[in-house]
Amino acid sequence: MIEWLQNLDFAWMAWTWQIALFFGFIALALVTLTVLAVIRPETPRRGILRIATTRGDRLFISLVGSAFIAIFWIAFSTALGVTEIDLWGALGLSLLYGIGVFRYV
Amino acid sequence: MEKPFNNRAWFMVLPVFIIVAFSAILPLMTVVNYSVQDTFGNNQFFWNGIGWFKELLDLSSELGGRFIDAMFRNFLFSFLILLIEIPLGIAVALAMPRQGWAVSVSLVLLALPLLIPWNVVGTIWQVFGRTDIGLLGWGLTSLGIDYNYVSGVLAAWITIIIMDVWHWTSLVVLLCYAGLRSIPDAFYQAARIDGASRWAIFCAIQLPKMSRVLVIAVLLRFMDSFMIYTEPFVVTGGGPGNATTFISIDLVKIALGQFDLGKAAALSLVYNLIILTVCWVFYTVMTHYESKDGRARP
Numbered sequence: 001m002i003e004w005l006q007n008l009d010f011a012w013m014a015w016t017w018q019i020a021l022f023f024g025f026i027a028l029a030l031v032t033l034t035v036l037a038v039i040r041p042e043t044p045r046r047g048i049l050r051i052a053t054t055r056g057d058r059l060f061i062s063l064v065g066s067a068f069i070a071i072f073w074i075a076f077s078t079a080l081g082v083t084e085i086d087l088w089g090a091l092g093l094s095l096l097y098g099i100g101v102f103r104y105v
Numbered sequence: 106m107e108k109p110f111n112n113r114a115w116f117m118v119l120p121v122f123i124i125v126a127f128s129a130i131l132p133l134m135t136v137v138n139y140s141v142q143d144t145f146g147n148n149q150f151f152w153n154g155i156g157w158f159k160e161l162l163d164l165s166s167e168l169g170g171r172f173i174d175a176m177f178r179n180f181l182f183s184f185l186i187l188l189i190e191i192p193l194g195i196a197v198a199l200a201m202p203r204q205g206w207a208v209s210v211s212l213v214l215l216a217l218p219l220l221i222p223w224n225v226v227g228t229i230w231q232v233f234g235r236t237d238i239g240l241l242g243w244g245l246t247s248l249g250i251d252y253n254y255v256s257g258v259l260a261a262w263i264t265i266i267i268m269d270v271w272h273w274t275s276l277v278v279l280l281c282y283a284g285l286r287s288i289p290d291a292f293y294q295a296a297r298i299d300g301a302s303r304w305a306i307f308c309a310i311q312l313p314k315m316s317r318v319l320v321i322a323v324l325l326r327f328m329d330s331f332m333i334y335t336e337p338f339v340v341t342g343g344g345p346g347n348a349t350t351f352i353s354i355d356l357v358k359i360a361l362g363q364f365d366l367g368k369a370a371a372l373s374l375v376y377n378l379i380i381l382t383v384c385w386v387f388y389t390v391m392t393h394y395e396s397k398d399g400r401a402r403p
Contacts, residue, residue, distance in 0.1 A: 013131065014138040014150045023134060037112075051389055064385065067378050074155060075162040085159060 029059055047105040055102075062101045066094035133377075139370035146364065157371035168359075168368055172375075175352045182351065183330040186269045190326060191319070193270070194277025199311070201282055212282075215275040227339025230268040234340070254341060258348040261341045265349060268336055273329070277322045284315035324387040332380060352376050 033055055036042075044052035053061070073090035140157055142150040163169045197215075202208050218226075234254050236242040245252040254261040288310060296306045334353035337343065343350035343358070350358075356376065360369035 011148060013135045014142060014144075014148070016138055016141060016152065019134070019138045019141060022137070051393055060385070064378065064382060071158070071162060071375060071378070074158050078159060078163040085155065087155065
């Protein structure tokens with residue numbers, strides 16, 4: 001078993017530390033939600049979208065929304081003729097959006 | 106009465122989770138890794154940051170232009186087939202017999218196209234539309250109509266749309282028929298006593314009662330048509346020119362034809378995001394309909 005694990009080769013996945021960090025963050029968020037679900041169980045609530053959401057739903061909405069924020073950030077920057085684009089601004093917006101989702105949705 | 110549920114049952118999902126990890130999650134992670142790197146093969150990768158995304162979302166670049174064109178075609182295709190399939194499906198469901206042996210016959214006949222695999226449907230229509238040996242193509246050409254899906258953009262589009270209508274209208278019919286069957290006879294009796302017209306019965310009884318299955322039908326058909334690949338690939342191969350090149354077809358061209366893994370990965374992530382969003386809306390609307398009494402579902 002140990003030997004098998006040592007021989008596992010993930011080179012085909014072409015890992016980069018940035019993407020590993022990204023998926024690590026998502027994994028951490030999922031673990032946090034699981035722990036929270038055990039120690040502080042919740043009931044779904046209705047927010048401004050008028051749909052019942054749990055913490056997991058809100059995390060999903062935040063992540064998908066953040067992806068769209070990043071996409072539109074890049075698209076608008078290119079359309080405005082910006083050549084050096086970095087995503088820190090989009091990350092900031094996404095954080096604000098995520099906080100908003102967790103508070104009000 | 107609310108029953109507390111045992112969350113340990115989630116461990117039952119573990120085998121599925123492991124299978125999904127290998128069939129979906131690890132490949133998805135790989136695609137995300139590809140999307141920020143460039144490669145010339147041989148499993149050697151070079152960091153490219155958000156370069157591919159910049160190119161993809163820059164509508165004046167070659168890749169961005171292709172992407173936006175293909176996406177426009179995708180939406181146009183989905184819009185057109187919904188425009189035809191939903192009213193047609195409702196009409197057929199309304200015209201179907203309500204009792205007797207004819208019910209089974211029509212149900213079986215309607216289910217037949219749904220059972221045919223996509224590539225077979227594509228092959229059927231590819232042959233059917235050919236002007237030399239296909240009945241449709243030969244017949245139309247003999248009538249003097251200029252029909253050739255290999256060279257004519259309009260002919261190619263009409264062919265793939267009719268093919269999709271042929272393949273999937275049955276699904277809408279079956280869903281609507283199920284919705285219609287769930288209406289109790291008392292509703293119709295009341296309408297008869299009121300002297301309601303056929304149209305009034307449709308608007309006031311049948312359509313509202315079908316609304317839930319119609320939502321499911323629209324969303325299912327939208328999702329499926331938005332992800333379409335095999336049928337147009339078999340019939341037109343994306344041509345003439347790029348006239349029927351949908352995102353999925355372009356994606357395969359970029360990834361396997363040109364071996365531009367980075368570009369293809371960026372494109373497929375954006376494509377995936379659109380589909381994921383629509384899926385989520387689909388799921389939310391469906392579960393929302395189920396809990397219409399306003400009580401939040403656990």
